[in-house]
Amino acid sequence: MATSIAELIADRMDAMPTGEKRAAQTLIANYPLIGLKTVADFSHQAGVSSPTILRFVARLGFHNYAEFQSALQDELAAQLQSPLTRTAQTPPSRGRTAQTVDATLENIHGTFQHVSDRQIRDIVTLLSNRRCGIHLVGGRFTDPIARYMAAHLTIIRPNVSHLTGQESNWRDRLIDMGKRDVLVIFDIRRYQDSLLHFAELAAKRGIHIVLVTDQWLSPIARFSRHVIAGRTAVPSAWDSSAALFVIAEILIGELTRALETESQGRIREMEALRGG
Amino acid sequence: MATSIAELIADRMDAMPTGEKRAAQTLIANYPLIGLKTVADFSHQAGVSSPTILRFVARLGFHNYAEFQSALQDELAAQLQSPLTRTAQTPPSRGRTAQTVDATLENIHGTFQHVSDRQIRDIVTLLSNRRCGIHLVGGRFTDPIARYMAAHLTIIRPNVSHLTGQESNWRDRLIDMGKRDVLVIFDIRRYQDSLLHFAELAAKRGIHIVLVTDQWLSPIARFSRHVIAGRTAVPSAWDSSAALFVIAEILIGELTRALETESQGRIREMEALRGG
DNA sequence: CCTTTTTCGTAACGTATGATACGTTTTTTA
DNA sequence: TAAAAAACGTATCATACGTTACGAAAAAGG
Missing domain, CATH: 1.10.10.10 (Winged helix-like DNA-binding domain superfamily/Winged helix DNA-binding domain)
Structure with a gap:
């Protein structure tokens, strides 16, 4: 054969x-x-x-x-x-675990071979304006990544919110979002209609959307100012979101560096509050 | 050019x-x-x-x-x-992004070079008993990973809960946990006292603890039945949790395979509910 | 050496493909 | 808000493409 x-x-x-x-x-x-x-x-x-x-x-x-x-x-x-x-x-009899890990490594590697530094820089610039609010949201499986990113961003800058809870609540939050706000969305297959509708509403209000999706591109890409596509294929019943997770970490790291001087004081202040 | x-x-x-x-x-x-x-x-x-x-x-x-x-x-x-x-x-003048990605890839690769298939198998066996409850919790930055894992496990088996909200609430949930329950904890530096205390209480009740931590080992390891250590070092202000994320995905994938026959019906039933 | 079979290229055909003109919609500018 | 400009999609066209039929050439067999 x-x-x-x-x-x-x-x-x-x-x-x-x-x-x-x-x-x-x-x-x-x-x-x-x-x-x-x-x-x-x-x-x-x-x-x-x-x-x-x-x-x-x-x-x-x-x-x-x-x-x-x-x-x-x-x-x-x-x-x-x-x-x-x-x-x-062909170390032929590798375990399933090793194979899946390899696939994941490939996904991450392949993802960043097509993500330019310029793209990262542009997104970071967009997110580094402390005046504008940042709102993060994700789908059923990707929302934890949004949450992870929010947990970090909250520390280095103000006006960061993670859209949680019922989907209807998201829409209510729209009223507080202005044209200068940024909405970061994580969305992979199978794309949720609720997220799409929400993104559409947000786009109509002139909110900048940064989309992190899979290589088949969520329909939200249509409304997005920036799109980063990660690879998700692994030999498993589920798709892998690891590449998206790394994208989030990269953005966190770069944004931290961009806001370094400003956020230092903020972090120190936070630790003081925490310690007291 | x-x-x-x-x-x-x-x-x-x-x-x-x-x-x-x-x-x-x-x-x-x-x-x-x-x-x-x-x-x-x-x-x-x-x-x-x-x-x-x-x-x-x-x-x-x-x-x-x-x-x-x-x-x-x-x-x-x-x-x-x-x-x-x-x-x-992209030879000599790699960007910071590429360097961080490489470090992340190294972390994941290195992590699984020290994780044996046996270890994965044992943990999966522990988690595959549908009678016992699975409870997941994490620290400030790792809790989203616990949440991610919970989102998947909920689909393939019953009795899965993610410990959310205030730390005091966790203790209240202890009353519902029995000796046969499993507690999956994600914890990396800087280790939180609240998590440690909670783990200690749980251990005293005879609850099995599966710990996913960094290479310096959270003190919770002392009370844990299974410990998986992932590498977290990257050239950034933050540690990287990507390796822990992949560990979670591997466990999800293997557990899905282990429960394949039983969970198929469950998934179908769920989709029916979702569709209706 | 002749017959039979296989192989190959020329030529013609129909379809699918890239390209273009034009009207509608959207965005920008005044 | 209105006018101008840009952008986009529908419909149409010309052609390049894959495909096929048929006859010439080569190879195989007797």
Whole structure:
């Protein structure tokens, strides 16, 4: 049983006629990108005609060229998502735990490969205005992350609130939010309608929305000024929110640094109150 | 000077109109494969129209869609040809963000190098007895993780409670806990006295304690039946709880698998209630 | 060496794709 | 608030693409 298309080709290459063998060789040589181009490109590169390419693809078991390309893309997507495990692949009998941990590490790594420093900086700038209020909210499983972030932000700056309790209460809080306020939302599949409605209402009031979501992008992205997408796929019944959690920690850390001088006094004052 | 298309997008994202920004976000979130598919696929995934995608591509400086795809393919080809250099990418002048992310990855990796499968299995066995109640609690910053775990456990089994609110309330709940109950505590520096006292009281009542803490071990370890220590050091003003978060996710995942057959019916029943 | 079978390319076809013009809606500016 | 500008989507078009039929060429078998 061949797991990848490359292996599949290696298996059947011997049984192929001359022209298709040329196609197979050029595909292996330029794997897999040449297979993602057009049939004409592929055939030209291989020095054969277009129908030969199609016959080659059909011989591999695909019903048409599009199906063949989809398979290549899926394979490529899997590769791109896990560049680390590929090198350290096949200590075969790893436990489920180790596998899930690896997947989580990949998710975090992959997430931040597509998050630019600039994006972080912009969001931090937005959150560092102590005049404007910051409101945090999340979905069924992500609300604890909002809470975690709120717990930290409360310490380094004023005007931070975590929207808790019944969803109807959120709307009541809208009355206190102005155009200069920022709403930080955590939302992953399966996206909750209540959050979407709330975000829509907030957006209509001109409130800036910072959305932390998964790679499929919550519909709230439509109303958001800033969107950060984290990867969530792990071999488990649940999606992993670890990447979102790290995003929150990064934002916390950077914001703390940005407000360093101002927040020092605030922290000291707090500790005094706590100690007394 | 932007070297990659991803950077190019990050640079110009701010100056883009709403629809094109959505296109940019979905491309970054599914980078780069969505850009290699057809305009129709891309536009559908982004929730905008085809012309918006083409305008987006044009704004990036490409004369047509094919040119844009070629650029993506070239970039991808370079990546695939040197899989090793990719890890060592973004070489000397890494941002603080990247450094903190790396430290977090190290923490998680290191944490699970010292956590045995056996340990996980034992804890899962302890938590899988549906007769016994599970109570979760955490400290000032770790309580959201307890909450996160509780949100999941509530779905897959009965008798799960998150100890919320004032610390004095926790003690009142002790009266309902029996010898067969399990108390899951998250606690990192600076360890809170209130948590310690509560754990001591619980231990005296014969309640099993599962402690998730940092590598310096909370004093609660003294009363705990199981202790898992996660690494927390990052170059930031705060400690990172990401490793603890992953521990929670691992426990959730394994417990879900352990209770798979029993919890299936429960989940279905829940969705029915939710839908009705 | 001739016949049969397989393989391959030319050419033509229909569809799906990228591109564009235009009207509507939204946002910005006065 | 009204006018101007920008942005967006619908509908349409031209073409490039994948696909197929058919005949020529090559290979295999007798």
